[in-house]
Structures are given as C-alpha cells and as structure tokens.
Amino acid sequence: MSNLLSILILLPVLSALACYIVRSGAVRRLVVTVTGGVLSVASVALLLRGSFEAWSPGTLFGLSWDLIITVLDFALLGVILYYGFKLKSLFIQIFTLAQIVLLSVFEFIIVEHVAVPAFRADNLSLIMVLIVSIIGSLICIFGLPYMNRHEKHLNLQKTKQPEFFFYLVIFLGAMNGLVLANNILWLYFFFEVTSLCSFRLIGHDGTKVAVANATRALWMNSFGGLGFVVGMMLAYNAVETLSIAALLTAGPQGALALTGVALICFAGFVKAAQVPFQSWLLGAMVAPTPVSALLHSSTMVKAGVYIVLRLAPAYQGTLLSDTIAICGAFTFVACAALAIGQSNGKKILAYSTISNLGLIVACAGLNTPLAITAAIMLIIFHAVSKSLLFLCVGTIEQEIGSRDIEDMRGLYERMPRTSFLAITGVLTMLLPPFGVLLGKWMAIEAAAGSIWVIIMLALGSALTVVYWARWGGGMMGSRKPGQPSESLPLLINLPLMLLCIGAVGLSAATPAIYANLIQPMLSSAALAVNTTTGSLGAFAVYGLYIALGLGLFVAFRAGRRAPVLRKVGPYMGGANLGEDGSFNGPMNQPVAFGAGNLYLSELFGEQKLTMWVNIAGAALLVLMIGGGL
C-alpha cells in the first residue's frame, strides 16, 4: 500500500525534479515515458487492491508528514503571493493574504491536532487515480514530440521544456494526492498545488496573453482557495474533525456547517470553471495543447467536480443540493449555448468541457444513487474522449496551422488518420452506445423528477448535438485514391490510438464498470440510500453495442464502394467547374467552394451571451451559498 501510494504521489515529484534538473531531451523522454508507464501500472495495482479506509504515511526523517504538509502549505501560499506581487495582481495578493491569515488562525488556534488518517480511498478515488495516472501519462507522453515541434514552431533559442515537464508531471502527483486525501488540510494542500501548477503551465509560453490568462486563472483559483479555507473552518466548527470521511458520515449538519460545505463546493466550482468562472479555463487555451488536454480531461477541472461529488453526502437532501444541481445544469446549458457561437476548435472543446462538468455537478446535486452513477460515468468517459479530442486538435493545429473548425472542413483529405480519430472522438462524446451518452441518459432519468434541471438538461443536450455534429461532419471529406496520408511521430500516434481505443472499448465495458466499481460504492456507507439500480441493463448496452457495431461494419463496407462510383461534382445549379465544388460565377470567373457553419451570432454571440450567463451564474451561486444558511 505505502509503496503504491508513494509511487503514485511521490514518483511524479521525483521525475519532475529529474526533468527539471537534467536538462537533456533524451533523459526527459525516458523519464516521462517510464513514469507514465509506472504510474499507469501502479494505478491499476491500486485498483486491484481495492478501496481502503485509512492510511497515514507516518513520518519522514522524524518529522510528521502533517507538519511537512503544513509547512509546504505556507510555502506554497508564499510562492503564490510572490507571483501576486510580481504580476501586480491585487486580487491574487488579497486572496492569498487572506488565505494565509485565515489558515494560520485555523491551523494554530482552532484545530486541535488529533491524528487524522491522511489518505483514504473508496472506488471514486480509485477511479480518479486511474484517470489521472493513465490519461495524464498518455498526455505527458504525447507532450514529448509535441513540445519539440511546438518550440521549433516558436523558434525558441533555449528550450523551456524542463520547466514545462516539471509542472506537467508534478501535476499528476498532486492530482493523485488530491483524490486520495482524507485529511482536509492535505486536500487543501494538493488543491493549491494544482492551482499553482496550472498557473505556471498556462503562462508557459510567456506571451502577453498567456501571462494575462495565467494571472486570471490564478486569481480566480485563489478566490476559490479562499472559499475553501473559510468553508473548511466552518465545517470543522460543526464536525470538529479534519477527516473528510467523518464529515461525510455525519451527513448534513446545521446551517453553518452546510455553508461551509457550500463554500468548499464553491472552491470546486471555481476549479471546475463553472459559470461565472468559466473565463479562466477558456483563457487556459493559450497554453500548449498538452496543458489544455491535461487541465480539461484528467486533472484540474476534475479536481473541482471531484470535490463537489466527494462532498455529496454532506449536503444530501438539503436545499443546497438542489441549488447545486441547478447551478450545474445552468452551466451545462449556458456553456453548450456559448459553444454554438464558436468556430475556434479549442474554445468549443473548452466550453464543452465546462458544460459537461456542469452536468456532472448537476448530477452531484441531484444526489440520488442513479445521479451519482451518472456523474462518475461522465467523469470517466469525458476524460478519455476529451483528452483524445484535445490531442487530435493539437496535432491538427500543428499540421494545418489553425484550430478553427472551418479550416478543418474536409480535413480527411489531408489527415485521414487523425481526422478519423477526431471524428470518433466526437462521436464518443455524443452518441450511444458510448459512455458519455450513457452518462447523460442516466442523468436525464435521474433529473426527471426536478423540473428546472430537466428542462435545462433537455436544452443543453440538444445544443451539444449541434456543435459536435457539425464539427464531426465538417471533417469528413473525399480522398483521391493513392493520396498519401499524413506521417506523425510514434509518440503522437500511440497516445491518440490508445485513447481512441479506450474511448470506444471502455464504453463496451460500462456494465462491468458499473457492476464492479460504482454499485459497490453506492451501497457502501458513504453514499448509500436505498439502492435502485439505474435502468442501465447489461442487455441494452451490449445489444446496442453489437447492433450499432454491426451497422457500422455494414456501412463501412458499403462505403468502400465509393471509389468505383462514377465521379460527378456536387450540385451547383449546373454551373460546375470540375468536381471540387468550384463553379463558373458571374463574368465567367471561377468561384471557389466556400462553406461556413451557422453560428447564430444574434442568439449565441459570445459577448452578449457571456454577460447574461455571468450575471445569472453569479446570482445562482449567491443563491447556492446563501441557500446553505
């Protein structure tokens, strides 16, 4: 146990240091790849060992780890404060200072330091560890060749990769720590580490925009951190223990404690970029693709929803729970609507991430076993598909020099393999029998009882279809026989392939995942209410999988006929010039093919909509936190 945990949490730290200190590309390659492999194996091993109730690491060189963490905590806040001054961001300064003061009060005055087990893992944590370790590792590995090309593209004199991988790899360790933590102070520590890492990674390129966006990410997350500290204090006040497990078993406790829980959830909201805090995650798009992929799929934002989900028993059956559901559902709709107005591929991905996180949060708020199942399903499958999509977009961007989905129209012509993977990724995000949709399905069933949530879910899922379908469809195109396909480095192809296989294959395993991982947990003490299994019968999924798989097989076989068909151009009112969509226009001049999507700018224009969304989101948040009282 101890070995596994230290591998999962400390190995990344050591590897990160190795990357940072040994500035050689080959070593970095080796270290990152090996770390990735080891982490993945370790996470699986941990899963096989199953959940455990409590484990404390003991001491390091005679110092208690609790103490070390406390020291590190203040050190961390100090670093953040330093950046706050360096960047002259008043927000960061205020929020961090407040955190330092409150934390000191909390640590030195309020808390009675009784030993609390630092780690604990139920199946939710184990699942999170799997996601973080495996998907995160794949992303890091993908990052190796990617960053080489990226830097070549930027014409950097001196490579900044050691730093980059330092933060990237350490991130994984922090995430693992975060999801396994039981002591709330530890949780807080890891929470802050992820804030700092993301800040550094977003600002990695050092451009003006990058720095500005990184600063915004940091101040927002410091705000969240502040919420966390206050929430922690309030919650401690009520249950008088630092153990999260104890907090959860205690269930909802009185108004003040609930407000505390609400504030911790608020921290999770910020981290998960729920409206009105979505802007930091959108800003994070300036970072190199592996960063966005990491932030969006397996780390950072997942930490946010993880916290909300983790605390679910603590607010079950309260008004807070309902408001959380509404907040989440609102984020789901709002960001799906915002995504419709976008043509920037990464932005679409970002909005879709936020929107899906909203759905997860909504499920947490619905707080029935079915809803929790849905939430966990969504976390798993969203991570896989989204990382796949991000990596695809990154690859495509490096190849065609644009991340605009309009420029990806007919991409299949140029990059058949990558666009095929991307199309698959898109499909796994929105269609049955893939996991994300199963999650959505369960979410809708779970929400059927609460009118406002269901309306928002219904609207949101339709909006989702729009932006995915047009992207996926747009990438399809014609290839001439014999046209060479793209060639990419192995370390780019491999993660893409693995993720794609994962996205498709894992969906087939949903019943197994449900039966072995989720269901036991729901009947366990923390989350148990009466167990009504969801309608996710094994038959439905397997049958669907087989039927649609067969269908696809038939379809692709039929598609193979395409080359033997007579070639005719598209319908152009008869004015065709050739087969590529150009036509003979006015004055006998040739006019090239051009197509653009509908962005419905008058309805879904980003600026206007964002303003309304932010106002409504903020109002809902206030309602939520106030609702605790």
Add this chain to the structure above:
Amino acid sequence: MKYVILAFIGLVVAPLAGGLLAGIDRRITARLQSRQGPPIRQALYDVLKLFGKEGLALNKWQIICAWVYLIAAALACTLFFLQSDLLLIFFVQAVGAVFLVMGAMAGRSPYSQVGAQRELIQVLTYEPLLVLVFVCMYLAAGSFNISDILAVESPLLAQLPLAYIVLTYILTIKLRKSPFDFSTSHHGHQELVKGVLTEYSGPYLALTEVAHWYETVLLLGVCALFWTTNWLWMAVLLMATYFLELVIDNTMARMTWRWMLKYVWGIGLAMSVVNLIWLYAG
C-alpha cells in the same frame, strides 16, 4: 417468441407501413390540392426504382452516413416495438439524425452544407421538446419503459394534452412538413433543392427514404402511446393527427428557421412546462 415477432414488426413491417403511409400521404395531399394524385403504392415504387439506379456520391463518408442513418432509424423503430426505454430510443434515433447531418456535411456541396446546418437547427428545436414530452410521459406513467406505459390504465392524453400538442409540433418538424420543411422536403421546390439530401442519388437516396419511413412510424408510435387503452381510439387519434399534419402542410407557407427556433421553442417549452407543473401538482 413474442419478442421475435415484435422485432420482426419493427424491422420489416414498420417500413412497409411507413411506405404505404407515405403513399397515402401523397394521395391525400393531392386531393387537398384538388389533384387526383399518385397510386397508394407510389412511394414503394419510387424507392424500388431508386434501388435500381446508378448510385452517385461525393465520397465514402456520405455512403457510410446514409447507411448509419438507416440502421439507426431501423434500430430505434425496432426498439420501440420491443417496448424498450423511451430515452434509449430517443438517443438511438439521434444517432440517425446526427449521421444524416454529418453525411450532408461530408461533401463540398454548398446546398447540402446549408441543409445540414438547417437540419441541425431543427434537431436543436425538437430534441429538447421531445425529451420533455418523454419526461411528461414518465411522470404520468412512472417509467420511461414502454411496456410500463402500455400498462397504464387511462389514456395518457387526458393527463398530457399539452404535451401531445408539443408532440405534434415535433411530428411536423420530423415529417418535414410545411411550415418546417426547410432542410429538406418531399418536394424539391425549395431554395435548398432538398438540402441535406441534395448529393444523394439512386440507392443512397432510397436508404434515406426508407429511414424516413422508419422515423415516421416511430413517431406515430409515440403518438399512439397517448391512447393505449383502446385500439379504436388509438387509431382515431393517429388518423386525426396525421390528417391534421396534412392540412397544416397544405395551408401554410414554409417559414424560416429563425422563426421556428423562436416560435417553437417559446410555445413548446411553455406548454411542456405547464404540463409538467400540472403533473407535479397533480
């Protein structure tokens, strides 16, 4: 055995019924326009003929998408007859809808590109309403499962009159009838020249046509769920609904999608919400 028969009905009988219905539709439409109209089996002839024609497609994705559209529609319809979960059926038919759009986007054809975008708007319009209608049915019957809905004692229509009206809106959109026939329509006299279907020809067009029959039957099936206690009344309800669709088709101009989005969302959401609240209260 029962399930085999039901699956057979869903897979084989349903499209034939859909085809005949399409023929009847054309016949009645003709009569409403004071024309004699084609024979009832005309739609079947059309599809058979299309299967015998040369297929033209811009690329393989189009062909794939046409097939998936058909298969998803068939699957959804079969699941319906197997009395499965309404939401599941809904999502499976959404596969078809999405692939139809993607197929239209796969080629460099401006008409089908625009058609695809409009089709997406249609999907955007009806999907939430359909989900809400299903939720209404869930609240009234206590389950999303069709077998449970069939077991309900009194006609759902009594509890869900507004939801049924919303459903007729969805039906109009899905049947591609005026005033919502802008992404494609049964007659090509429209600014998009059949929009999403512009680039399909021969057998591939036939596939989409058959898929459309499946969808028609599926939607009428959903309508039928509103009166399951008595066969006669179910038939009357279906006939009245379909005839109403035809009259609407023939007495209205085609509108624009901007109008549809605002109008149908406005009215549809309002009616669903009222009906939902009513169900909650009652």
Add this chain to the structure above:
Amino acid sequence: MARTVIPFGPQHPVLPEPIHLKLVVEDEIVKEAVPALGYVHRGLEMLVAKRDYHQMIQVCERVCGICSMIHAVCYSQTIEEMMGIEVPKRAQVLRVIWSELHRMHSHLLWLGLFADAFGFEALFMQIWKIRERILDINEATAGNRVIVSVNVIGGVRADLNPEQRDWIESELKIIEKELKEIQSTVLNDYTVKARTVGKGILTYEQAWELGAAGPTLRGSGVKSDMRMLKYGGYKLLDFEPVVETAGDSWARAAVRFREVLQSIDLVRQAIAKIPRGDRDLAAKVKGNPEGEAFMRVEQPRGECVYYIKASGKKNLDRMRIRTPTFANVPPLLAMVPNCELADVPVIVLSIDPCISCTER
C-alpha cells in the same frame, strides 16, 4: 467567420428561368449577391436583318411566352405609328381583351410561383387551377393557349363571336369567384405575411431612381402605369392604376393580385365596347416603314419600350426592346443584400423576373 458561397442557379427549381446569382452568405444572411445573365440570350434583336417586318411579329411574340401578346401589340403599334396606319376600333378592343387575358394569366402564373417560392404548394396548385380557365379562353378564341399569334400589322386575325363573348363573361365570373376565395390567403394569411411583409423593401425614392417599372414601382407607391397613356383600345376604358405604398414583397404581391381583378373588369368593359357593325379586323398595309419610333406599353411586369428605326426597306434597321424586367434588375440588386437566404427566392420573385424578356 467563414462564409458559404452558393451558386444560386442557373438551374434551380425555385427559379423558373436560368439566372445565376453568386450568393455569399454568413449565418444565412446574404452579404453579397452578384448576378450573371446570358443563359437565355438568343440575340433576337439581330433577327431584324433576316426577317421582314411582318415576320418579326412572330419573333417578338417569342421574346417571351408569358407576355407574348403585349409584345406583339407593342411592336405592331410601333410599326403602325411609323407608317401612319389607323387600326380599326374592333381590332383595338380585341387587342385589349387578349392583352388583359395575358396580364391575368401572367399575374396568376407569377402568384403561383411566388407561393411556391415560400413553399406554399397548395396555394400554387389552387392558383394554377384557376389560371387554366384563362388559357382555355385563349385556346378557344385564338388557337393557342399561350402564344396566341393573333396580331398582324394593322390589326388582328381573329374575332370573337357572340357566343364566345358570353362564354368569356361566364368564365370570368367563375374566375372572380375563385379568386375571391383565395384572396384572404394571399393578402392576410399569417405565414404568407410572415414571409413577405418587410422583405425586400424598395422605397419610393429608390424605386424611382433605380428606374423600376410596373408593379415593382407601383408597390412602392409610384402611380405609374403605361395604360394611363391611353394607347390603343385603352382610351375607351375606365382605368385607375393599382398602387400600394409599403414597397415590400407583400405590396408587390398585393398590387398584382388586385390587378388581376382589375383586368377582369377591363375585359368586361372591353367586351361591352366591341363595336356592333364594323367588322373590320385589320387595316390594309402597303409599303415599308420608314423613320424612327418609340413606343411604350404596359406589360404585366411593367413598362415595355420598343424603339425601332427603319429606312424604307422590308427589313428594319434596328429594333430595340427594353423590357420591364431589364429595368427591375437594378432595384433587385439593391433589395437582396442583408436578407435571409430563405428570402432570396421570395425577393427575386417579387419583381416577377422574366429573364427571356430581359435578355431576348
């Protein structure tokens, strides 16, 4: 934001005739519309060198099969003016009858196509059903449904006997009744109004400055109808032009719809004015035309201009036809930008384009 480029035409089911518009749309709003003509250009005006001035009548009729009768009238009037021929009164009145029948069938035809442009198939069918009666009248009285070929220089070739007159009157009654039945659909239906009101607005000033003609001009409030010139048989009839002021597609449709009713009235008046005794159908024509003449008549689509120069030979020197659609194209170009893509057919059709007239 990426823009879609749509080749609208030359073959397009909602365009009855080949014309090409390169439409650049963004979010389905038309940002740019450039036309291309020439798909129907035959080079008719040059045929004067190969046909004599009698034969040219048939050629002029075939400038356009919809407004053929009035083309022939205008051509013959120009020649007659040049040669100083006095057309018998009976011929003049008969010309008015067939002209107005043509106007009715042209307007109804257009109204049907217009309904089709906004996807109202049933209305299209209904209107074309009514229109067939007019074509029957043409066929029975003049020998062809569409291109009647009754004009000759100096008069007409066919006559109406009393039974035919009564039959026409009774048919007109039915037509009028059936038109009244659909009147509220065309003018007041919610969906029709939603698709036409405010679409393709042409203000009074714009219409005048861009040289619009006919219903397009009258739909913008300009009281201009060449029949007010009282040429030919029109001097015998009561006539007040139909004017609408809104200047949008709906106004133009309303003008045309009301003009059909007005034409019914004009035909009735004309039938009543057919002279009793005088059976002369055509004046004798001798010699060849010489000189220059300029003639304007009112076509269904508006003012049609013939300019002819001849120098005493059998073949004319120059015949120039300026058709109403030719005049209405520039206003159209001003109307299309910033409309929705779905409204393009509506707006294009609202000027009642006739490309074969435009290009000849």
Add this chain to the structure above:
Amino acid sequence: MLYLTPSVLKNMVKKPATRNYPFAVREPFDHYRGELVINPEDCILCGSCMRKCPSLCITVDKKAETWECDPYACIYCGHCVSVCPTHCLSMKNVHRAPAPQKVLMSEKGHPPQKKKKAAEAE
C-alpha cells in the same frame, strides 16, 4: 392563419379537377393550331408560304417540285395557312405527336397545269 383550410377541405370532398388525359381526351377546340398538314394535290408550289413563314421552315423547290417543312422548327403560327392561295395548307386541331426522331415533312408538289401523283415519304 389557415385561411386556405376551407378551400383545401372543399377540394378534399369534391372530385379532383384533374383531366384524366391520356385516358380521357377532351374535345379539342376548333381553332387550335395543332399540326400543319398539307394536301399536296393542291399545292402549286407558289412559294408564298415559304416567304411568309417567320420560322423559315418551309422550303419550296420549284425545280425539284418539292414542298418541304420541318415540323420541329415550325412554330404553328398559321401564317402559311392564311396566305396559301389554294388553301391546301391547314391546321389540325390536335397536337402533333412527339417522336423519338426528327423527321422532315416532304411532299411532291404540283406546279399549275401539270398533274402528278404525290408520294408521301418520311
């Protein structure tokens, strides 16, 4: 809205307006200019029809004694009929049948005085 409803419902119950052509052929109008026919017996090859024809589709060759007309270029205006001095040209009141090939009507004419048997050829 729905102003057309009474009309369409009326259509529904009434008999359709369709004329069941080609199964039921309507009595043609007398004056319809459907098909140009010539009675070659009476043609004196005077050539007026050729000169007056706006479509220039009649060719009269006095030497070869032939009268030819391209019915696929004829515009059925009937001018030739009205100018023919011997009234040998006439218009049938049913339309000429569509055909898969274009054919030329070509007849042997009879200059005045002389008399010959006319032969019909395709």
Add this chain to the structure above:
Amino acid sequence: MTRDNLVSEVMNMKNEGCRFVTMSTVLTAEDAVDVLYHFEKDFEVTHLRLADQPLAEPVPSISGVYFCAMLAENELRDLFGMRFTGLVLDFNRTLFLDEEVTTVPLVNNCKITPTN
C-alpha cells in the same frame, strides 16, 4: 448633346426628377452609332441623342448618375462593342456573351477585338 456634356446633361435630368427609362443605340454608319438616352417624367418622355458616336471611342458612363444605366451600358458593350469609361459594374462583354461568339453581334459581324 456631345460626349463632353453628356454626364452633366444627364445630371440635369436627374435633378429635374426624371426617371431613367433606357438607352438605345442605332448604327448610323459602318462604325458609328447614335446613342439615345430616354428619360421620363409625368408620362412625358425626353430623348437625349449623342449623335454619330464612333464605336472605337469610349463614351463616358452615366451609371454613376443613374445606377440602373449600368445594365443597359453593359448590354451595349456586348452588342455593339462600345466602351464606357467609369462603368460601376463592368461585366466586360460577359453580360450575355461568351468567347464562342467571335463577332460583335449588331455591327455587321465584324470580328471582336481582344478585350482589355
């Protein structure tokens, strides 16, 4: 009226509130035309004549004054091979014609000169 005062004359017509009806052209010699401009006000037609204009010389375009003259001028460009200076939308002999037509249609079939 002459080539030089053409535009100002047309401007006058416009200021008087006239509607541009159309323009006609007629060949007066092998290579010269009369160009007529027709205007209307209150049902009265005014004709302006630009007499004996050599085909080779460009005519100032009035499409800047009356946009709608654009179409008529382009037509003359096609049919008579006339040139106009300052045409707002110049189809350059592609309004009606394609390369296959190698003569100037209404000018006694003289061959076209390559377009600039």
Add this chain to the structure above:
Amino acid sequence: MFKSLIKNSRAKSPWIMHFDCGSCNGCDIEVLACLTPLYDVERFGVVNVGNPKHADVLLVTGTVNHRNKKVLKNLYDQMPEPKAVIAIGACGATGGVFRDAYNVVGGVDKVIPVDVYVPGCPAKPEAIIDGVVEGLKKFQQKVEQAG
C-alpha cells in the same frame, strides 16, 4: 424477384427535372402546368425534383445558347443512369424561330443525346404528357438493352 420488382417500378416512377435552357417561357410554363391539378402528372408517379442527382428524365425547353450549353452538359452528366432526355418545343428540337440568331447553338441534340422530341410552340401539356410516356418507352428499351 427483387430485380423484376425494380424493373416494374422504373416506368412507374419517372422523376423529372426540368431545365429551362433559354426558352421563351412558353414551353416552360406548359411544363409547369403539367404538374398542376388539371393535368397532374403525379398520377403517373412523376415528381418534379429539380435536382439532376435525383432525376430520371430531363425535360429541356428552349434553345441552347453558348452559355447554357455547358450547364446543360453538366446537368446531364450529373444524372444517374438510366436516364432519358426529352426536348420540348420547336426550340428544343431545332432552335425554333431563333435558329439563325448569333447566340443560338441550335436544338438540344447538339449537346446531349435526345430521346424524344415534342413539337409545338409551345407544346401543349397534353403533348408533353405524351412525350413523357414516349420517353418512358425508350427508357425501358434502354434498360433492357443494357441488361
């Protein structure tokens, strides 16, 4: 069996596309009139599809000129086999009155093979219906020849 079903259906469902190739509108409106209640060619399964990719029969009215001959060719090429072409009116057959104008190429058969000619100026709707019937006969022949 399926084969023979298809074969039988062919003649029962001729989808037409109408292309106005520089006609004076006379023939054009008569083609349209065929669709309207009085003639209602939908009785024979005829649908006016307006899209070459869906059409079986191409109805061409009017003279071919230099600009639209390319369009005509394009449209013809985009139609899936088996297909038939019907040229309508004097113009479609030979160029009609305009045969000798400078921008007129002539009849439709100058550009694409024509199966049936419908004479008339304009051709009556009845004649057009006859033409389509005649065209279907040729169509069936073609299919049989092709096997």
